Amino acid sequence: MRKKRDEIGDGAEGLGPELGRLWASAPVPKAPSWFAARTMARLRQEEDSKKSWFGMPRWVLMGTGLALLAVGWFRWESQPTIRDAEVFAALNAFVEEDRESRWWAGL
Amino acid sequence: MRIGQDEPSDENLMAQIATGDEEALRELIVRHEDRVYGTVARMIGGAGPDAEDLAQQIFLRIWRAAPKYRAEAKFTTWLMTVTRNLVFTFCEARARRMEVSEEIVDEETEETIQRKESVAGRTPREDLSGKELIEAVEKACAQLPMKQRLVVHLREHEDMDFSEIGEILGISEFGAKSLMFRARENLKIKLSAFLTEPS
Numbered sequence: 001m002r003k004k005r006d007e008i009g010d011g012a013e014g015l016g017p018e019l020g021r022l023w024a025s026a027p028v029p030k031a032p033s034w035f036a037a038r039t040m041a042r043l044r045q046e047e048d049s050k051k052s053w054f055g056m057p058r059w060v061l062m063g064t065g066l067a068l069l070a071v072g073w074f075r076w077e078s079q080p081t082i083r084d085a086e087v088f089a090a091l092n093a094f095v096e097e098d099r100e101s102r103w104w105a106g107l
Numbered sequence: 108m109r110i111g112q113d114e115p116s117d118e119n120l121m122a123q124i125a126t127g128d129e130e131a132l133r134e135l136i137v138r139h140e141d142r143v144y145g146t147v148a149r150m151i152g153g154a155g156p157d158a159e160d161l162a163q164q165i166f167l168r169i170w171r172a173a174p175k176y177r178a179e180a181k182f183t184t185w186l187m188t189v190t191r192n193l194v195f196t197f198c199e200a201r202a203r204r205m206e207v208s209e210e211i212v213d214e215e216t217e218e219t220i221q222r223k224e225s226v227a228g229r230t231p232r233e234d235l236s237g238k239e240l241i242e243a244v245e246k247a248c249a250q251l252p253m254k255q256r257l258v259v260h261l262r263e264h265e266d267m268d269f270s271e272i273g274e275i276l277g278i279s280e281f282g283a284k285s286l287m288f289r290a291r292e293n294l295k296i297k298l299s300a301f302l303t304e305p306s
Contacts, residue, residue: 012263013269013284015291026262027257029154031144031162036136039163040129043170106299 117182124173136166140264142183143190149260150194151201152249161197162212165190182273187265187275196198198253240301245298258283 017022050057115123115131122130143165148158167187176185244300248256254276261267261275273283295302 013287015259015294018302019291019294020263022240022301023248023259023263023294024245026241026248026258029148029158030146031140032159035140035144035159035162036133038159039166040133042163043129043132043167046167046212052205 115305118178121169121173121176121178121182123250124170125176132166132170135169139183139186143186143265144188144286145256147194149264150253150256151157151197157197157205161193168193181271183265184271184274187261187267191275195253195256221222226287238287243301247294250297251290251293255286255293258286259290259294 120131120135127242127265144162147155147161261272273280
């Protein structure tokens with residue numbers, strides 16, 4: 001049989017009879033009647049805010065966006081660099097080609 | 108709340124919640140809302156928007172933790188552990204905010220002293236049924252350290268064993284009993300004006 005707290009000698013395990021009665025005189029608040037409904041509404045609101053376009057979670061879209069940016073940046077950085085001399089050589093080649101064309105045309 | 112024979116147990120409801128069953132969560136909320144809300148309100152010093160917000164957060168945390176939940180301890184022990192974590196964090200944050208506005212606290216302390224003086228002049232019988240007694244008990248409760256307050260509430264209101272209380276607080280059964288002893292001594296001092304027995 002379970003021992004009751006108000007039994008003699010059991011005061012060491014509880015508030016004791018008199019202090020216990022005083023403590024019980026201050027009622028413990030009960031949840032308001034709308035509590036469950038409001039909690040469910042908040043749950044749905046929070047779950048919805050996690051979702052985004054096409055029902056996909058927002059973190060999936062953000063992750064994809066970041067991955068695309070990272071790939072773009074990497075490809076941009078790894079493209080071959082062109083030195084000034086190479087640019088001028090290419091331009092000269094155009095000029096030479098233009099002169100030759102003019103000579104052949106008898107101009 | 109007593110669970111009927113044909114009603115699913117808390118553990119079964121948790122298994123359903125883990126699969127995303129909102130109706131099971133609603134059932135669990137209805138079953139435990141008074142326990143959670145009452146504990147939160149008692150711990151933070153009264154019912155109101157803060158108590159409602161915290162109690163809601165506890166159930167939302169349960170919803171998110173459901174897939175990982177393993178029924179190793181009694182459900183109520185786990186529920187109260189989640190409650191303790193959130194409430195203690197809230198109380199610590201509030202205590203830090205209160206440090207900033209010391210003036211307000213000083214005014215409150217002064218008010219408490221004035222109230223104590225007015226209570227001291229009366230006989231316990233006059234006060235036992237009064238609103239003043241309720242206020243004094245609530246005040247004494249609010250002045251207890253957090254862990255002592257929780258131990259007294261769980262023992263006196265939730266009728267929990269000290270082994271369970273120890274589990275909730277992450278201490279031994281002896282540690283929980285020790286906290287109860289200290290809480291009783293503190294309450295005896297704070298509520299001495301209402302006690303007829305010598306402390």
